[in-house]
Amino acid sequence: MNYEAVIGLEVHVQLKTRTKMFCGCVNAYGGEPNSQTCPVCLGMPGVMPSPNEQAIRLTALSGLLLGCDIAPRCKFDRKNYFYADMPKNYQISQYDLPICLNGQMELMKECYPKDAQKDIQGVKQVKLTRIHLEEDVGKSFHFENCTGVDFDRAGAPLMEIVTQPDLNTPEEAFAFLSTLRLVLLYGKVSDADMEKGQMRCDVNVSIRPAGEKKLGTKIELKNLNSISGARRALAYEIERQKQALARGEKLVQETRRWDDDAGVTSSMRSKEMAHDYRYFPEPDLLPIDTTPWLDEVKRLVPELPMARKQRFMQQYQIADYNAGVLVADMDLADYFEKAAAHAPNPNAAANLIVNDLMRELGAASLPITQSPILPKDIAALTTVVESGKISSKQAKDVFAEMFKTGKNPDAIIAEKGLSQVSDAGAIEKFCDEVIAANPKIVTDIRSGNAKAVGALVGQVMKLSKGKANPAMVNEFLKKKLS
């Protein structure tokens, strides 16, 4: 039977704020355990939360980036459950009045896995249910005889984005997470690196016979620690469910844990063991009125990657592929725009960046922000090629030298005496010499073998040590031999 998978995501994103969600501790962890804590984030008796407005604004901004409605009034709730990494044994979260409701995001072609990009059909829109804000919990470290908890992460602002079950393949889930990450980076909301735990994802997946309207049994997957891991886990889980159904088994609603090393999912808990979180409104916090500052936040909405790509294609006349590659990295796109501002032919700059610069940076494992070549020098290189000062072949060498030394192209051309000869008198002299030295080829050409001109051009270039402007050489030879 042909099955269709139905996938919904719950994505947790750490916000890039200076301080934690409800106290003044610095929002940074990974240092000495429990070095960024205070009575509030440790949940000592008697403490009270003071909300971090920056975090609330960043959540609203995320909602604006993702086409959500921003609630004029929202509130916090307590989510009750016991765990050693949660200081108060309840988490301050949002239940029925989240900051953002509804919303949608278009999956970017460039954000699909490379090997799946050729199979993309049409543009996929994914609808969002909500985005809410909560506090993160601490991190447990299991030792031989005990468990230690680092509370530096406890109380860090954490945003949860919930999608509708609009995704159908592991590749789409991959593309969703990649596109989402890009959008959040553009908004400067989060660094959203899954491998660093800045973005965490739970997945709900079920399968149903193709064409069937009713949803199948929902399985929740946890412990997906990278975007590619999410793709692998989904591929495994969908296949597992198909095979189970093929064997005539009945699937049960449960939570399963993905083991990335083993490449399998295994059952964590069934629906019967699900928590009753006993949400109720957080009495220590007042409801939040977003209206006084929402306009201010709206002004922070940047041009998003999809819009930027369209603009690049129109404004700079660059190819869809190049534009896609450029905007898929915000810093790279910024780099390109700086280069394009000085380049007579932005498309040439785009090619140079996407092909040559990216290749070299990749080989040197450098991010674009640490490129040895400045954007204005990329522009300068395209300028000298465009004006005929050097040939495109010479440009390759100049580029390599630029990458190695960080010098600008004019300096390198001057140093190496690479300047192309465009002096008509000198070129004519070279042409005359070559014509005189190759009577046989000249006869060939005159008797109609036009292609033989190439051989003479080569001779002239050799004679000029490669500096003669090839277009001028061609022209002279044709004129003299016609």
Place this chain on the structure above:
Amino acid sequence: MSLHTLTLAQAAEKVRRKEVSSVDLVKALLVRIREVDPRVQAFLDVNEEDALEQARLRDRESPSGALHGVPVLLKDNMNRRGTFCSCGSKILNGYRAPYNATVVERLEKAGAVFLGRANMDEFAMGSSTENSAMHATRNPWDLERIPGGSSGGCAAAVASDMAFGSLGSDTGGSIRQPAAVCGCVGLKPTYGRVSRYGLVAFASSLDQIGPITKDARDAALLLQTIAGHDPRDSTSLPDAVPDYSKALEQGIKGLRMGLPKEYFAPGLDPQVEKLVRAAVEELRQLGAELVEISLPHTPYAVAVYYVIATAEASANLARFDGVRYGHRTSEPSDLLDLYGRTRAEGFGPEVKRRIILGTYVLSSGYYDAYYLRAQKVRTLIRRDFGEAFKKCDFILTPTSPTPAFKLGEKANDPLQMYLADICTIAANLAGICGISVPCGRTGGAGKPLPVGLQFLGPSMGEETLFRVAGAYEQVCRWDRNPGL
């Protein structure tokens, strides 16, 4: 004259005039405590050395704050850095506060000296202080009787001159009811008037810190010191703090006094009713105008309270799990066992009862029928007061339907115990302010017992309460010496 009988304001005045030192005051109280507390047992902890050291420091400074060098007593649920804070519970055994409550900071800034910790019902859950995990406290007027609760330690200590004044907390009457049955003044401020930061939460939407003192002037002085906005408590109100002591002298001519018929229902002790009715007459003679009012949703207040307060408590008390501080069970087999046994051993029966009740009313499938319904009725109760305060400036009721009952009398009947707060609970649900002042003592057989009169004011109506309490105090002369 013995120093321990001074009021807070008198003691502060004497230090200011350098008639006595802070050390003198502390020593006088320590002597009194040694003499009386073995019988009353109001204290959990008297920091003799610490208090004397604080006093010596204060004596070296030039007096600036309103309470310079004056010892005050804190209920055992307020954090003061470096000292124990147990909420009358075994589960906080050994816990020392790592920070100062806002009220502690403000008292410290005013120059106060901290005397020790007053006994209380465990986690402020109770009306008799019998629920303290340490020991019961006795009513100074009759040692066979309860001092009220949950701030029973504060009230008993103030009533027996072991403290000049104290801070209690009031979630459903825990300041006003013990003040009433011990013959003290007790004020529950408007919700948000005093920062709750550093008060170990029982029911966050109901808790308020307030003074328990010998007279209205002292209550005004303490409130003046601790009131005002605190950025660490989001629910604290930004309004400026008026001069409360001025209100004491303003008189009540022309104030409209509302008498809610629902508070004079069957179950009200006849002696209490008689004293309260007499007070009404006295206030009329002072110029107050009597208005009959109705608070029709009063009969639901206790039920609503025990849904909302327990729901909030079930979350607030979840943090006491043996992981980071306080009591921890021995040799737990796993995390669940650690939680289960730590809490089974650490909490007393009343606390467990309320955690279970609160967990139940929030549970999936019951939330709408209990918690949500209770919140709706709470809104109706709040509206009742809104309507009432259109017709009157303050409301007069008994504070407690009965004088102090005997120890053990209601210990095994939680519902009877819950009714001790029947007159005080609605003010917490509505977020308004209320004060209990003594209005005399019972006569007849047995020892005389103090009776309290409650004035309720609208939100931020503390000045009105002090006007009434100040005026009433002038005419209600009674022997407030329990004879210990």
